[in-house]
Amino acid sequence: MNYRLIIYTIMLFTTTFAVSGINFNGFFKTKHELEAKIFVALLILGISFAASEFIIGFIEMF
Numbered sequence: 001m002n003y004r005l006i007i008y009t010i011m012l013f014t015t016t017f018a019v020s021g022i023n024f025n026g027f028f029k030t031k032h033e034l035e036a037k038i039f040v041a042l043l044i045l046g047i048s049f050a051a052s053e054f055i056i057g058f059i060e061m062f
Contacts, residue, residue, distance in 0.1 A: 003059075008052045015048040 019040060028036045 004056055007055055011048040011052040015044050015051065019044050
């Protein structure tokens with residue numbers, strides 16, 4: 001199986017777990033739940049992609 005897919009999946013779940021512990025209520029105005037959800041989803045995708053690329057780059061160095 002492709003190890004890249006496994007790393008991306010693991011990092012997606014790990015980042016989702018890590019970001020779920022952050023309270024984003026103070027960052028957004030009231031009645032803007034959709035914007036907050038979109039922001040959190042993009043934040044999770046961005047962090048998991050960056051972390052996955054770092055791990056893959058580290059593995060491919062050796």
